[in-house]
Amino acid sequence: MSNRVPEDDEVKRERAADKAAERARLVAHRGLATWGEKLVPLGDFRRAAAESGSVLTPAQRAAAGEALLAQCEDSTPIEGPYDRIAVCGGIYNNHLALAAFLDRARAEGAEALYCLGDLGGFGPSPEKVWPLLVDAEVRVNQGNYEQSLASGREDCNCGYTDPRDNHFARLSYEYTARGCSSDFKSWMGQLPARRRVLVGDRELLLVHGSPRRVNEFLFETATSTAYLEGLLDQEGADGILCTHSGLHWHRRLPSGRDLVNVGVLGRPANDGTPRVWYAVLESTSDGLGVHLTPLDYDHQALAAEMRSEGLPPEFIATIEGGWWTTCLEILPAKERGRGRF
Amino acid sequence: MSTPNVSLSSLDTLWFQVAGTVCNLACTHCFISCSPTNHTHEMMDLATVRTYLEEAATLGVKETYFTGGEPFLNPDMEAILEAALAFGPTSVLTNGLLLDPERCRRLSGLSERSDYSLDLRVSLDGYTAEEHDAIRGAGAFGRALEGIRNLHSAGLNPVITVTEVYDENGSVAGKQRFFDLIAGLGITRPRLKMMPVFQIGAEAERHAAYESWQRLSETDTPEGGWDHLQCSNSRMATGQGVWVCPILVNEPSGKMGERLADTLGDFPLGHSACWTCHVYGVSCRT
Ligand code: SF4
Ligand code: SF4
Numbered sequence: 001m002s003n004r005v006p007e008d009d010e011v012k013r014e015r016a017a018d019k020a021a022e023r024a025r026l027v028a029h030r031g032l033a034t035w036g037e038k039l040v041p042l043g044d045f046r047r048a049a050a051e052s053g054s055v056l057t058p059a060q061r062a063a064a065g066e067a068l069l070a071q072c073e074d075s076t077p078i079e080g081p082y083d084r085i086a087v088c089g090g091i092y093n094n095h096l097a098l099a100a101f102l103d104r105a106r107a108e109g110a111e112a113l114y115c116l117g118d119l120g121g122f123g124p125s126p127e128k129v130w131p132l133l134v135d136a137e138v139r140v141n142q143g144n145y146e147q148s149l150a151s152g153r154e155d156c157n158c159g160y161t162d163p164r165d166n167h168f169a170r171l172s173y174e175y176t177a178r179g180c181s182s183d184f185k186s187w188m189g190q191l192p193a194r195r196r197v198l199v200g201d202r203e204l205l206l207v208h209g210s211p212r213r214v215n216e217f218l219f220e221t222a223t224s225t226a227y228l229e230g231l232l233d234q235e236g237a238d239g240i241l242c243t244h245s246g247l248h249w250h251r252r253l254p255s256g257r258d259l260v261n262v263g264v265l266g267r268p269a270n271d272g273t274p275r276v277w278y279a280v281l282e283s284t285s286d287g288l289g290v291h292l293t294p295l296d297y298d299h300q301a302l303a304a305e306m307r308s309e310g311l312p313p314e315f316i317a318t319i320e321g322g323w324w325t326t327c328l329e330i331l332p333a334k335e336r337g338r339g340r341f
Numbered sequence: 342m343s344t345p346n347v348s349l350s351s352l353d354t355l356w357f358q359v360a361g362t363v364c365n366l367a368c369t370h371c372f373i374s375c376s377p378t379n380h381t382h383e384m385m386d387l388a389t390v391r392t393y394l395e396e397a398a399t400l401g402v403k404e405t406y407f408t409g410g411e412p413f414l415n416p417d418m419e420a421i422l423e424a425a426l427a428f429g430p431t432s433v434l435t436n437g438l439l440l441d442p443e444r445c446r447r448l449s450g451l452s453e454r455s456d457y458s459l460d461l462r463v464s465l466d467g468y469t470a471e472e473h474d475a476i477r478g479a480g481a482f483g484r485a486l487e488g489i490r491n492l493h494s495a496g497l498n499p500v501i502t503v504t505e506v507y508d509e510n511g512s513v514a515g516k517q518r519f520f521d522l523i524a525g526l527g528i529t530r531p532r533l534k535m536m537p538v539f540q541i542g543a544e545a546e547r548h549a550a551y552e553s554w555q556r557l558s559e560t561d562t563p564e565g566g567w568d569h570l571q572c573s574n575s576r577m578a579t580g581q582g583v584w585v586c587p588i589l590v591n592e593p594s595g596k597m598g599e600r601l602a603d604t605l606g607d608f609p610l611g612h613s614a615c616w617t618c619h620v621y622g623v624s625c626r627t
Contacts, residue, residue, distance in 0.1 A: 048593035064605035224429025230401020
């Protein structure tokens with residue numbers, strides 16, 4: 001921290017000796033508690049802690065619990081019902097994968113198409129995805145990328161620890177920000193953050209990161225079942241569809257409800273293949289059918305376009321080889337362990 | 342100036358002071374002054390941890406974190422981790438001294454048998470023995486590196502936690518030195534977590550305590566509220582009740598109740614440490 005005042009040597013030595021003596025006292029204590037910056041008898045600490053432990057009355061406790069659950073007042077209109085929908089996640093400027101998704105989803109008989117946001121970043125020529133989305137009447141959620149671009153933020157606000165990750169995050173954000181017209185950006189600004197869609201009799205909540213935060217990562221090995229059941233209770237939904245983390249997964253919960261991370265079209269799933277992923281949801285006789293679906297597309301053409309746009313070789317290697325090379329620090333231990341880097 | 346209150350917007354992260362304040366080191370920057378003889382908080386046993394885990398499940402907790410003191414001094418630690426991993430993703434903050442090859446193999450087994458991630462976070466304060474041991478005691482650096490190597494050989498990829506005790510640790514070049522150090526141990530997927538220092542506990546004596554202006558008031562309340570503070574989405578369970586956060590466990594006033602359900606209300610941000618949390622945007626999560 002930068003607010004330290006330089007001391008002369010003698011003062012420094014004295015202070016060091018004082019500190020060492022204090023330290024020795026601290027280490028030697030038994031029956032003493034460390035209370036803030038003081039040493040006090042352990043009994044005093046325990047007594048004070050017991051007193052300040054403000055145990056709520058059962059009525060207060062119930063009220064606090066309900067207040068926590070009741071924070072979500074959601075007036076989102078409900079779309080559908082549909083028998084089958086197709087949902088994609090982050091596109092990251094990958095217009096070729098988007099075009100392939102649109103063809104496939106139509107051929108598979110999807111009645112409505114959704115995209116959960118993060119249109120930009122990573123890939124080439126940001127504006128190209130816009131007419132594809134509009135012409136195909138894809139219903140798009142606002143992701144954190146759209147939020148940042150529409151509000152004119154100077155960065156994507158990823159806040160990585162690794163200077164290398166920060167470098168690449170900034171680079172792709174600036175490239176995308178330069179390549180989007182102001183019309184495109186204001187279109188992004190009016191996208192909704194959440195949608196509710198009926199598939200058969202199941203009401204699904206469509207969000208970008210999580211129902212709580214647009215930039216919350218929901219990874220398979222870092223999300224407890226209890227948490228997901230709690231979210232679904234709070235939202236009064238039968239299922240949640242999300243993206244943002246970049247890796248697809250599905251969990252059918254003990255209650256029979258579903259969490260589906262639809263993955264992303266923008267880059268492969270860190271599995272050593274160039275495929276990308278989306279989800280098809282359909283009404284079945286016993287409820288909801290969830291199909292996470294791999295998609296092949298002309299990734300070599302995309303790589304060539306990225307090269308001619310001067311995008312970093314690290315990004316192109318991911319598109320071609322299927323392994324993530326950047327922004328890896330968001331991955332939990334297990335997901336990280338499955339990749340090459 | 343009135344003290345602002347933070348409300349709990351959701352209980353996502355449950356911490357456990359699983360080893361109490363007992364540690365096999367007595368680092369000069371430890372903000373809760375842990376040491377071999379500090380019994381302000383005692384170790385938690387499996388039954389107590391289980392009770393909190395069961396309550397956490399009813400409250401929709403997303404993940405658990407274990408800290409101390411040194412968690413692996415707790416004789417129940419591996420059984421506790423097994424219980425936690427059945428519930429959800431689990432992280433352990435350790436000084437790395439007790440990570441011998443056999444233990445690392447057992448931890449790796451626990452991780453493999455769970456659907457969730459087990460993260461071991463090992464603290465390094467300097468990237469040389471001289472710097473690290475000046476804070477943590479002679480020999481600590483070598484043993485921590487050995488622990489990191491043992492984790493790696495057992496197939497567990499630790500997160501290295503670096504405290505910004507040395508000004509340069511937090512700089513771009515400083516971080517790079519730690520990445521290089523980890524890479525030098527043969528770890529190909531390096532993971533790093535930076536932490537600022539809290540000027541309380543032993544750190545107050547090592548360096549400097551807070552000054553009176555370093556406190557939050559109502560007028561500091563950001564536009565979006567206090568949701569960036571970890572006390573808006575986490576709690577700390579100890580052997581003697583539930584505290585507001587992992588930082589204020591040595592403040593009796595940080596205690597909020599006996600059960601998690603007692604602690605879902607507001608908390609006043611009246612401590613100087615709250616100032617650090619706000620100004621430096623601290624989260625103890627990985
Ligand atoms: S900083 Fe960690 S290792 Fe050091 S004394 Fe405190 S709890 Fe123990
Ligand atoms: S120390 Fe930090 S986490 Fe704890 S109550 Fe204060 S602001 Fe919240």
